[in-house]
Amino acid sequence: xxxxxxxxxxxxxxxxxxxxxxxxxxxxxxxxxxxxxxxxxxxxxxxxxxxxxxxxxxxxxxxxxxxxxxxxxxxxxxxxxxxxxxxxxxxxxxxxxxxxxxxxxxxxxxxxxxxxxxxxxxxxxxxxxxxxxxxxxxxxxxxxxxxxxxxxxxxxxxxxxxxxxxxxxxxxxxxxxxxxxxxxxxxxxxxxxxxxxxxxxxxxxxxxxxxxxxxxxxxxxxxxxxxxxxxxxxxxxxxxxxxxxxxxxxxxxxxxxxxxxxxxxxxxxxxxxxxxxxxxxxxxxxxxxxxxxxxxxxxxxxxxxxxxxxxxxxxxxxxxxxxxxxxxxxxxxxxxxxxxxxxxxxxxxxxxxxxxxxxxxxxxxxxxxxxxxxxxxxxxxxxxxxxxxxxxxxxxxxxxxxxxxxxxxxxxxxxxxxxxxxxxxxxxxxxxxxxxxxxxxxxxxxxxxxxxxxxxxxxxxxxxxxxxxxxxxxxxxxxxxxxxxxxxxxxxxxxxxxxxxxxxxxxxxxxxxxxxxxxxxxxxxxxxxxxxxxxxxxxxxxxxxxxxxxxxxxxxxxxxxxxxxxxxxxxxxxxxxxxxxxxxxxxxxxxxxxxxxxxxxxxxxxxxxxxxxxxxxxxxxxxxxxxxxxxxxxxxxxxxxxxxxxxxxxxxxxxxxxxxxxxxxxxxxxxxxxxxxxx
Amino acid sequence: xxxxxxxxxxxxxxxxxxxxxxxxxxxxxxxxxxxxxxxxxxxxxxxxxxxxxxxxxxxxxxxxxxxxxxxxxxxxxxxxxxxxxxxxxxxxxxxxxxxxxxxxxxxxxxxxxxxxxxxxxxxxxxxxxxxxxxxxxxxxxxxxxxxxxxxxxxxxxxxxxxxxxxxxxxxxxxxxxxxxxxxxxxxxxxxxxxxxxxxxxxx
Numbered sequence: 001x002x003x004x005x006x007x008x009x010x011x012x013x014x015x016x017x018x019x020x021x022x023x024x025x026x027x028x029x030x031x032x033x034x035x036x037x038x039x040x041x042x043x044x045x046x047x048x049x050x051x052x053x054x055x056x057x058x059x060x061x062x063x064x065x066x067x068x069x070x071x072x073x074x075x076x077x078x079x080x081x082x083x084x085x086x087x088x089x090x091x092x093x094x095x096x097x098x099x100x101x102x103x104x105x106x107x108x109x110x111x112x113x114x115x116x117x118x119x120x121x122x123x124x125x126x127x128x129x130x131x132x133x134x135x136x137x138x139x140x141x142x143x144x145x146x147x148x149x150x151x152x153x154x155x156x157x158x159x160x161x162x163x164x165x166x167x168x169x170x171x172x173x174x175x176x177x178x179x180x181x182x183x184x185x186x187x188x189x190x191x192x193x194x195x196x197x198x199x200x201x202x203x204x205x206x207x208x209x210x211x212x213x214x215x216x217x218x219x220x221x222x223x224x225x226x227x228x229x230x231x232x233x234x235x236x237x238x239x240x241x242x243x244x245x246x247x248x249x250x251x252x253x254x255x256x257x258x259x260x261x262x263x264x265x266x267x268x269x270x271x272x273x274x275x276x277x278x279x280x281x282x283x284x285x286x287x288x289x290x291x292x293x294x295x296x297x298x299x300x301x302x303x304x305x306x307x308x309x310x311x312x313x314x315x316x317x318x319x320x321x322x323x324x325x326x327x328x329x330x331x332x333x334x335x336x337x338x339x340x341x342x343x344x345x346x347x348x349x350x351x352x353x354x355x356x357x358x359x360x361x362x363x364x365x366x367x368x369x370x371x372x373x374x375x376x377x378x379x380x381x382x383x384x385x386x387x388x389x390x391x392x393x394x395x396x397x398x399x400x401x402x403x404x405x406x407x408x409x410x411x412x413x414x415x416x417x418x419x420x421x422x423x424x425x426x427x428x429x430x431x432x433x434x435x436x437x438x439x440x441x442x443x444x445x446x447x448x449x450x451x452x453x454x455x456x457x458x459x460x461x462x463x464x465x466x467x468x469x470x471x472x473x474x475x476x477x478x479x480x481x482x483x484x485x486x487x488x489x490x491x492x493x494x495x496x497x498x499x500x501x502x503x504x505x506x507x508x509x510x511x512x513x514x515x516x517x518x519x520x521x522x523x524x525x526x527x528x529x530x531x532x533x534x535x536x537x538x539x540x541x542x543x544x545x546x547x548x549x550x551x552x553x554x555x556x557x558x559x560x561x562x563x564x565x566x567x568x569x570x571x572x573x574x575x576x577x578x579x580x581x582x583x584x585x586x587x588x589x590x591x592x593x594x595x596x597x598x599x600x601x602x603x604x605x606x607x608x609x610x611x612x613x614x615x616x617x618x619x620x621x622x623x624x625x626x627x628x629x630x631x632x633x634x635x636x637x638x639x640x641x642x643x644x645x646x647x648x649x650x651x652x653x654x655x656x657x658x659x660x661x662x663x664x665x666x667x668x669x670x671x672x673x674x675x676x677x678x679x
Numbered sequence: 680x681x682x683x684x685x686x687x688x689x690x691x692x693x694x695x696x697x698x699x700x701x702x703x704x705x706x707x708x709x710x711x712x713x714x715x716x717x718x719x720x721x722x723x724x725x726x727x728x729x730x731x732x733x734x735x736x737x738x739x740x741x742x743x744x745x746x747x748x749x750x751x752x753x754x755x756x757x758x759x760x761x762x763x764x765x766x767x768x769x770x771x772x773x774x775x776x777x778x779x780x781x782x783x784x785x786x787x788x789x790x791x792x793x794x795x796x797x798x799x800x801x802x803x804x805x806x807x808x809x810x811x812x813x814x815x816x817x818x819x820x821x822x823x824x825x826x827x828x829x830x831x832x833x834x835x836x837x838x839x840x841x842x843x844x845x846x847x848x849x850x851x852x853x854x855x856x857x858x859x860x861x862x863x864x865x866x867x868x869x870x871x872x873x874x875x876x877x878x879x880x881x882x
Contacts, residue, residue: 017851018844145837513739513747516731529724533754536799540739540746547740583798590791591742 019154024145024223031216032138033161035101038209039131040169042108043073044290045202046124048177051276052196053117063397065117066276072121074390076128093137094221098214100134103127105210112203141217141224164301170294176201177290244380254365256439257320261361261381262388263435264324267331268354269389270428271347272296273396278421282340292347299348303355310356320360321439327353328432335418335425358385392428400424470661471554472654473595475565477625477632478603479572479617486640487603488563494643494651495559501663503553506563508538509545517541535573535584542569543591550595557663559655566592567600567624567632575620598654600625600632601647603640682764683880684803686775689811690843692821693862694869695773698811701870702877706769714763717773719751721759745783745792749799752776756800776800777808777849785845786838807880809873810850811862815839818862 019025050065107123107130114120146154180198217224248258272293279288303323311319327350334346365381400420418426474491478484488504495502508518517537529537542565553560566588574581602625604618625632633647643651655662685702687695696717703713720729728751732744739747752775763770776796784792815836850857858876860869 018848021847022840022844146841511739512734513731513743516727529750530754530757532757532799532801533724533750536746536750536753536795540743540750543743543746544739547742587746587795587798590794591746593742 016157019146019157022145024220025142025154027216027220027223028138028142028145029157029161031097031101031213032142032158033165034209034216035104035134035213036162037165037169038104038108038206038213040166041173041202041209042124042127042206043069044170044173044293045199045206046111046120047276048173048289049111049115049120049196049199049203050117052199053115053120058401061401063277063401066397067273067394068121069124070273070390070394072124073128074387074394076125076132077386091133091137093140094217094224096133096137097141097217098221100130100137101210101214101217103130104134105207105214108203108206108210112200112207115200138217145224166297167294167301170290170297172205173198173202174290174294244384248380253317257317257361257365258381258384260320260324260435260439261358262384263432263439264327264354264357264361265385265388266392267324267327267428267432267435268296268300268350269392270396270399270424270431271331271334271350272389273393274400274421274424275347277397277400278343278419278425279340281419281421282338282343288340292344295344295348296351299351299353300355300358301351303352303357304359305355307356307359316360316364320357320364321436323353323357323360324432324439325436327357328429328434328436331425331429331432335422335429396421396424396428399427403427469551469554470557470658470663472559472599472658472662473550473554473597474559474561474599474601474651475567475597476561476563476601476603477565477567477571477621478563479568479621480603480638483603483638483640484563487601487635487643488561490640490643491561491601491647491651494648495561495655496665498655499665500655501556501558501665503549503558503560504562505545505549505560507545507565507568508541509549511541511544511548513544514541531573531577531579534577535569535579535587538569538573539584539587539591542566542588546592546595551593557661559662562597565597565600567602567621567628570624571617571621575617575623581624597631599647599650600628601643602632602634604634604636681881682767683769683807683877684760684764684772684805685770685877685880686772686777686805686808687811688774688777688781688808688846689862690813690815690818690839690846692818693811693813694821694866695811697866698809698869698873699771699773702873703771705870705874706771706877712766712768714759714768714770715773716755716759716770718755718775718778719748721755721772722751724754725751741783741787741789744787745779745789745795748779748783749795752779752796752799756803760803772805775805775808777810777846780849781842781845785848786842805856807876808850808857809876810846810857810859811869812843812847812859813862815843 046069047066050069051062054062054065104127107127111120111123114123142154142158176198180196183197248255275292275296276289279292282288307323310323330346330349330353334343334350337343337346362381400423403420403423405419406423474495476484476488476491478487484506488506492502492504508514517540545562550560550562566585569588570581570584573579574584602621604621604625622634625634633644633650635644635647687699689695699715703715706713718725719732720726728747732747732751755772760770760772776799779796780792783789819836819839847859850859858872860872860876862869864872
């Protein structure tokens with residue numbers, strides 16, 4: 001027999017392979033990849049078109065035209081994001097995805113046909129607005145078709161399709177532009193007023209990619225469930241930002257990571273934003289812009305891949321700061337370079353370091369933020385990154401126009417000339433260095449430190465912990481039913497006297513599982529079920545109890561009084577039956593999601609144990625309580641008449657500390673009555 | 680003679696029970712002592728839990744479900760499997776740890792199901808796991824022809840796709856302890872493949 005099952009977790013490669021085996025998942029990836037490719041190609045084509053349509057005018061007008069394209073892309077998300085997310089839930093996701101993609105495809109074609117700046121903006125705006133519906137729809141479809149355990153991998157892969165298509169799109173666009181220039185130069189009529197064929201072909205290619213995406217969803221429609229699995233509700237951008245800012249501000253380490261990530265992307269965004277104008281100052285043309293765009297994003301992708309393995313001996317938080325600083329230095333050097341190839345190389349380096357910073361920062365935030373908040377904090381970070389990226393891309397050209405060209409004189413003869421776009425890059429580099437300094441200054445704090453800060457904060461204000469609930473959880477532990485029920489009633493009386501909403505409950509519960517568990521355990525006591533099996537049965541009942549009764553009541557701000565909880569199990573299954581106590585603890589931590597009582601009343605006579613079987617149980621209970629002394633009050637009366645003063649005192653202090661979050665008993669209830677839980 | 684522990688795993692309608700019975704007949708034909716058992720329900724306690732677990736009306740939260748299976752398994756390992764193996768017999772079980780990992784872990788997305796299964800088995804791992812792999816649509820059609828669906832069988836196709844993916848991922852993790860058999864094939868062909876896999880481990 002091999003005893004090796006266990007410690008190894010499923011590896012990522014397997015998860016990927018497994019996902020690829022599911023046909024509908026494969027198809028949805030294809031759809032996402034096609035529409036992402038179209039999206040990026042559209043960005044390139046539209047910015048190039050905006051520049052082409054204004055190329056008679058000044059650099060700052062050209063800049064404004066390019067920024068306009070990007071702002072128009074950003075606007076729908078900021079203004080209509082929340083509404084769209086709410087509306088998107090009301091429609092059939094498959095139809096939303098299909099219609100949205102067809103609309104986007106046709107609009108791209110119309111931009112090519114109209115070849116007119118105002119229509120470009122209007123169409124781009126509508127395309128983005130449609131995207132507000134199709135993207136969440138595709139996400140929801142993904143959640144519904146991908147096994148939950150593999151969702152993280154699936155998200156990674158779709159993120160990869162979204163950003164991985166950037167180099168492909170820019171490559172395609174560069175090829176088209178290069179071909180166009182060749183034709184142009186061989187064509188005698190090739191003048192400035194001529195239509196940019198590359199842009200038109202790119203836009204039409206775009207149409208095709210969106211139509212393919214729509215078709216993919218259409219052909220898979222039968223494999224996609226109409227009613228999606230439960231998913232996290234999309235939050236509006238503003239409420240997300242508000243909540244995120246509040247959290248990030250309260251956590252020093254997270255704050256530095258966040259500023260670092262956003263700063264890295266701001267520097268990257270400036271680079272991409274002025275690339276078009278800056279490349280125009282170098283001899284390279286439209287193809288050059290597209291190559292620049294491609295190198296930055298390729299660098300970004302490589303950085304994300306190698307980031308976790310860079311400088312393995314250094315703490316990640318140090319590498320994080322170093323990477324941002326390096327991105328800044330690369331940007332500074334790049335601003336002085338006058339050679340296109342060299343410039344493209346440095347652009348790639350900027351992307352590379354930004355990618356390393358991004359993946360490390362992202363991972364660190366994942367480690368520092370607890371499960372419950374992680375999803376929201378991540379979407380906050382992602383939204384911020386998106387907004388920052390688009391804002392800096394948009395701001396770049398405007399800043400470049402405003403700064404204008406300058407010449408720095410060194411030693412009379414030698415001089416350095418800096419164009420407006422070059423100066424903007426310089427500013428971006430300085431910004432990155434500043435951010436790097438800020439991030440590195442404190443990014444080395446340990447995890448324990450944060451926990452301590454939180455704990456101190458909680459103790460001072462008396463608020464429940466971050467993972468916590470609004471209520472108060474009191475367990476009455478004991479092996480003698482008469483004593484525990486007596487004490488439970490006494491505690492309930494004290495709590496309801498104060499007019500607080502109360503739930504009195506107990507284990508084994510009155511649920512289908514609980515009744516069966518009680519039956520099985522009663523019937524056999526320790527003879528029928530193996531000790532481990534018995535401990536697992538009560539843990540099962542407890543999992544159900546916590547999920548359906550205790551947690552909801554605590555979340556409503558009620559005081560929950562539960563007779564029989566983890567300590568009782570430890571005493572019965574561990575001490576008396578001989579199952580392994582630490583393992584019962586870990587199983588129960590899992591079954592309750594780490595929910596522990598704020599206060600435990602241990603009903604056990606404190607006199608030394610004798611020979612009777614009850615005494616073994618009682619001794620085991622006291623042993624279990626010993627390990628949790630700061631939570632437990634031992635109450636020794638066999639027939640309880642009153643609560644010990646120590647317990648009343650502890651209870652009073654707890655109630656006062658939580659006074660602001662505890663719910664009052666509902667008015668129509670006469671004082672002293674208690675809601676009965678445990679169905 | 681050396682004991683051998685073989686688990687039969689797979690989705691609904693993959694033919695686990697009948698293939699297990701055929702394998703048992705084959706092993707007995709040359710004189711091996713064979714215990715045929717199953718999860719849930721291989722013990723008196725388990726039989727009661729099985730009724731509870733497969734009752735479509737008694738819905739429990741995923742963690743509770745995983746723990747109930749684990750309780751059944753702990754009892755099963757303690758009172759049936761370990762004693763039989765100690766006596767040098769061949770134990771064939773219809774479902775084991777992998778079912779929890781695939782159904783509750785991969786299917787229902789419960790984290791940490793390994794903690795529970797490890798504890799329930801005390802680390803006892805099959806020498807061979809026969810994974811009868813079948814497209815869920817086919818499997819459910821077969822199972823549907825048999826009787827009214829129980830709770831697990833009634834879950835959505837997407838759920839069963841996830842379960843299948845979960846099983847295959849487990850097999851990919853330790854290929855030498857698994858025999859993945861295409862259960863869509865002719866039952867006789869499946870039986871031959873199963874016999875070959877078991878035979879290779881009989882020594």
